[in-house]
Amino acid sequence: MPSNAGTTRLVIVESPAKAKTISGYLGPGYVVEASFGHVRDLPRNAADVPAKYKGEPWARLGVDVDNGFHALYVVSADRKQQISKLVKLAKEVDEIFLATDEDREGEAIAWHLVETLKPKVPVKRMVFHEITKPAIQAAVANPREIDRDLVDAQEARRILDRLYGYEVSPVLWKKVMPKLSAGRVQSVATRIVVERERQRMAFRTAEYWDILATLAVANANEGPRTFNATLVALNGDRIATGKDFEPTTGRVRAGAGVVHLDSGGARGLAARLQGRPFTVTRVEEKPYRRRPYAPFITSTLQQEAARKLRFSSQQTMRTAQRLYENGYITYMRTDSVNLSETAIAAARRQIVELYGERSVPPEPRRYTGKVKNAQEAHEAIRPAGDNFRTPGDVAKELSAEEFKLYELIWRRTIASQMTDAVGSSVSVRIRAVSSAQEEADFGATGKTITDPGFLRAYVESSDDENAEAEDAERRLPNLVKDQPLTADELAAQGHHTQPPSRYTEASLVKALEELGIGRPSTYASIMQTIQDRGYVTKRGQAMIPTFLAFAVIGLLERHYPRLIDYDFTASMENELDEIAGGDHAAVDFLTAFYFGSANGVGDQDIARSGGLKKLVTENLNEIDARSVNSIPLFTDDEGREVVVRVGRYGPYLQRAVPGEQQAPAAEGEEGGGQGDRAPIPEGLAPDELTPEKVHELFLGGGGERKLGDDPGTGEPILLKSGRFGPYVASGERKSSLLRSQSPDSLTFDEALKLLSLPRLVGVAPDGTEVLANNGRYGPYVKQGDEFRSLDSEEKMFTVTLDEALALLSAPKARQRRAAAPPLREMGVDPLTEKPLVIKDGRFGPYVTDGETNASLRRGQTPEALSIEEASEMLAEKRAKGPAPKKTAAKKAPAKKATAAKKTAAATKSTAAKKTTTAKATTARKTPAKKAAPRKATTSTD
Numbered sequence: 001m002p003s004n005a006g007t008t009r010l011v012i013v014e015s016p017a018k019a020k021t022i023s024g025y026l027g028p029g030y031v032v033e034a035s036f037g038h039v040r041d042l043p044r045n046a047a048d049v050p051a052k053y054k055g056e057p058w059a060r061l062g063v064d065v066d067n068g069f070h071a072l073y074v075v076s077a078d079r080k081q082q083i084s085k086l087v088k089l090a091k092e093v094d095e096i097f098l099a100t101d102e103d104r105e106g107e108a109i110a111w112h113l114v115e116t117l118k119p120k121v122p123v124k125r126m127v128f129h130e131i132t133k134p135a136i137q138a139a140v141a142n143p144r145e146i147d148r149d150l151v152d153a154q155e156a157r158r159i160l161d162r163l164y165g166y167e168v169s170p171v172l173w174k175k176v177m178p179k180l181s182a183g184r185v186q187s188v189a190t191r192i193v194v195e196r197e198r199q200r201m202a203f204r205t206a207e208y209w210d211i212l213a214t215l216a217v218a219n220a221n222e223g224p225r226t227f228n229a230t231l232v233a234l235n236g237d238r239i240a241t242g243k244d245f246e247p248t249t250g251r252v253r254a255g256a257g258v259v260h261l262d263s264g265g266a267r268g269l270a271a272r273l274q275g276r277p278f279t280v281t282r283v284e285e286k287p288y289r290r291r292p293y294a295p296f297i298t299s300t301l302q303q304e305a306a307r308k309l310r311f312s313s314q315q316t317m318r319t320a321q322r323l324y325e326n327g328y329i330t331y332m333r334t335d336s337v338n339l340s341e342t343a344i345a346a347a348r349r350q351i352v353e354l355y356g357e358r359s360v361p362p363e364p365r366r367y368t369g370k371v372k373n374a375q376e377a378h379e380a381i382r383p384a385g386d387n388f389r390t391p392g393d394v395a396k397e398l399s400a401e402e403f404k405l406y407e408l409i410w411r412r413t414i415a416s417q418m419t420d421a422v423g424s425s426v427s428v429r430i431r432a433v434s435s436a437q438e439e440a441d442f443g444a445t446g447k448t449i450t451d452p453g454f455l456r457a458y459v460e461s462s463d464d465e466n467a468e469a470e471d472a473e474r475r476l477p478n479l480v481k482d483q484p485l486t487a488d489e490l491a492a493q494g495h496h497t498q499p500p501s502r503y504t505e506a507s508l509v510k511a512l513e514e515l516g517i518g519r520p521s522t523y524a525s526i527m528q529t530i531q532d533r534g535y536v537t538k539r540g541q542a543m544i545p546t547f548l549a550f551a552v553i554g555l556l557e558r559h560y561p562r563l564i565d566y567d568f569t570a571s572m573e574n575e576l577d578e579i580a581g582g583d584h585a586a587v588d589f590l591t592a593f594y595f596g597s598a599n600g601v602g603d604q605d606i607a608r609s610g611g612l613k614k615l616v617t618e619n620l621n622e623i624d625a626r627s628v629n630s631i632p633l634f635t636d637d638e639g640r641e642v643v644v645r646v647g648r649y650g651p652y653l654q655r656a657v658p659g660e661q662q663a664p665a666a667e668g669e670e671g672g673g674q675g676d677r678a679p680i681p682e683g684l685a686p687d688e689l690t691p692e693k694v695h696e697l698f699l700g701g702g703g704e705r706k707l708g709d710d711p712g713t714g715e716p717i718l719l720k721s722g723r724f725g726p727y728v729a730s731g732e733r734k735s736s737l738l739r740s741q742s743p744d745s746l747t748f749d750e751a752l753k754l755l756s757l758p759r760l761v762g763v764a765p766d767g768t769e770v771l772a773n774n775g776r777y778g779p780y781v782k783q784g785d786e787f788r789s790l791d792s793e794e795k796m797f798t799v800t801l802d803e804a805l806a807l808l809s810a811p812k813a814r815q816r817r818a819a820a821p822p823l824r825e826m827g828v829d830p831l832t833e834k835p836l837v838i839k840d841g842r843f844g845p846y847v848t849d850g851e852t853n854a855s856l857r858r859g860q861t862p863e864a865l866s867i868e869e870a871s872e873m874l875a876e877k878r879a880k881g882p883a884p885k886k887t888a889a890k891k892a893p894a895k896k897a898t899a900a901k902k903t904a905a906a907t908k909s910t911a912a913k914k915t916t917t918a919k920a921t922t923a924r925k926t927p928a929k930k931a932a933p934r935k936a937t938t939s940t941d
Helices: 016-026 077-092 104-117 133-141 148-175 186-202 263-273 298-309 313-325 341-355 400-416 505-515 523-532 547-559 566-580 586-595 604-608 611-622 691-699 748-755 801-809 867-880 899-925
Strands: 009-013 030-034 095-098 123-125 207-216 226-234 237-239 278-290 421-433 439-451 484-496 536-539 542-545 630-635 641-647 650-656 676-679 705-709 716-722 725-730 733-736 759-763 769-775 778-783 786-789 824-828 835-841 844-848 853-855
Touching: 009 016, 009 077, 016 030, 016 133, 016 313, 016 867, 030 077, 077 104, 077 867, 095 104, 104 123, 104 148, 148 547, 148 566, 148 586, 148 611, 186 505, 186 523, 186 542, 186 547, 207 263, 207 439, 226 263, 226 421, 263 484, 278 439, 298 313, 298 400, 298 505, 298 523, 313 400, 313 505, 313 523, 341 400, 505 523, 505 566, 523 536, 542 547, 547 630, 547 641, 566 586, 586 611, 650 691, 676 691, 705 748, 716 748, 725 748, 733 748, 759 801, 769 801, 778 801, 786 801, 824 867, 835 867, 844 867, 853 867
Parallel strands: 009 030, 009 095, 095 123
Antiparallel strands: 207 226, 207 484, 226 237, 226 439, 278 421, 278 484, 421 439, 536 542, 630 641, 641 650, 650 676, 705 716, 716 725, 725 733, 759 769, 769 778, 778 786, 824 835, 835 844, 844 853
């Protein structure tokens, strides 16, 4: 390693894992230390704002919009200790190398380090795209300066996202619900998911039929004797398939010119074709050729890892980060499909070794990216080094998760430099004439692969789990025109049209990529953000929008459509690219967006509206909260409009006759409406609220159902539904349904039994009552302050006094459990050098160093959590400090008032009342001042 004698260099990277790997390649004279990611950011809340800026009108934004959009950066509380360490090291070395990632975020981190450390020694920018010894040595030998254009682009994006989030989010608080957030990319991603669910809700299924024929060849010399063919035409007209139906009506599209067979038609035709001769009318054979897939970029890696490995986007990126930092793969945030010459040579050598020379094409393959607005200048994601290690070579070094992802990357890279898969495809038409002289045409296709080429190494998966794999063969007999066939079986088969599939994380990333929205570094965080915000839930791999998302997107579509327009959002990415390329000024871009300066810069629709600030402020009073939080479903058979209301305690159904008097509702509140209500069960997807399901929910939900009259009191017994689920009521008596009971099947006798709770079991010898009842933790018996659980719900109605007393006299079954072993031992915290473990707690898994605990966030798993993430979580928790303890204030003893004081107090009270009345009268005449906006909950992008 070239180094001047006696010269000491500080190399700053982003993570301890990367620091450890790189330090092993540099040797003496180099100190390698981590920054732990970003060291500065805009203030997260008012507490982060330095005292001297707290009075500034722009302090809540953290951006001085009136002075060139100057950003106020603060060092994160959990980074201060590490920054102090870096400042000290910077004073002890002769040179500093900033070795953060080679993208906008990495460039910005390098710039922030310079601004924070204020070093007195030369600073150089060191870049590489893989962590191998040759790459690190080359990076040290060829440093460059910090690219201020890249820094400006990252800063503009960060400020843009802050302005968007902090101006739009308060609108959601006031009109939908507190603590919601809007974001430049997250809101668009949510809109995509909501639009797909709307399509599913509007979808009406259609049934269509065809005939599957099992046909046989007499004296077959080659290939199978039988094969399947499907009815495709009748008397020259095509048989209807799923694509021929209108998705919103379930009817055949106008002018489709197809034959729509129903069950009877298909079965009848099959019967009329029984025993009739079948003849081959056409055979078409074409060569089949399939080129390999391009090497992975960030989005395609996330898509394939989701399909093949069932990894979430976050899981994929965390695992890829570990592989990169430990020198196994190249940089994993890229939208370039290029491979370096050394990588191509390494792949071709390995293909020859593993698959033979015939599997390598004469010339190396080079790929062109198709990603809209591609910006990253890296290679594709591939195994690191000039000689690729096979999965077998690294199997013992990697965790199971890391091995799976490495193998996926290795296979895709190798396959990208292999020969095409070649073979032949055959299309056959067969005709039979029914006993009623109907001409029925059947079709069959086959595929034969003669040389699998790249398919030996890699086969891409599909979002459609029912789709056939690329390497699947469908062999047909050798058929020729006019060849006779016989039908072994003719089976009528029915089909139903299917609604469009829900997005998965993989297909949503693909959709964003195709629209030119977001960047490789943001896709995983966007997938997580829309779930953390409560806008999207997952059922298996499918992403389902919540009704909260419907309300938020509905508001933005009606009142701020440009802010969630796909083209507009992509155009902002274009402008950020221009800033990164030095072709555009960040201040002009931000000014046009925020203030609407129509100077030929930025989006002209936003400019004409006066910019984001004016748009949000002026439109606020036009937004009707009740309308925004109401999602219409349909009108039922009795003419009642059924809507979903998004309320404080969750979504619920409401139905009322149009024009019925509605009580007013405060903004964001549930109030108003005289119609029936029914809660929507948790986990029910929006498209599952069919008329049948809604009727069922009202029957056992908010709509009352009379079960009969209480024979003892004569009062009606009603089945109702409340905030905590279904219950029965009669007069003042109420009782929740048991866990084993369903509102649909609840009988009158069962309701009577429920209303008998709490049941008096009897009176104990000491005169106290013994009761049986149902509680939060199940059925129990009670005597005074003593409780004992019952082993079944039925026991509440059958337990005798002697049995209850026996239970109550027995000691409570308490058994101290031995401490459970940790879920995972992680190693030593790079910050505190304390051992970290993950344990299972009352509220889920958490990481601890023995003193500080931090719960795992949604989406994090004990297996996938990296030690760097764990260290960061604990650092954040330590920075917040212990939660303040609530102490009751001591009340000063009241002193007796003298008569004079009492008189004075009475006089003062009367005056105060008059003043209050006067103020109230004035307040009704004078418009109230706008309340100071609260801090917005936002995320990057």
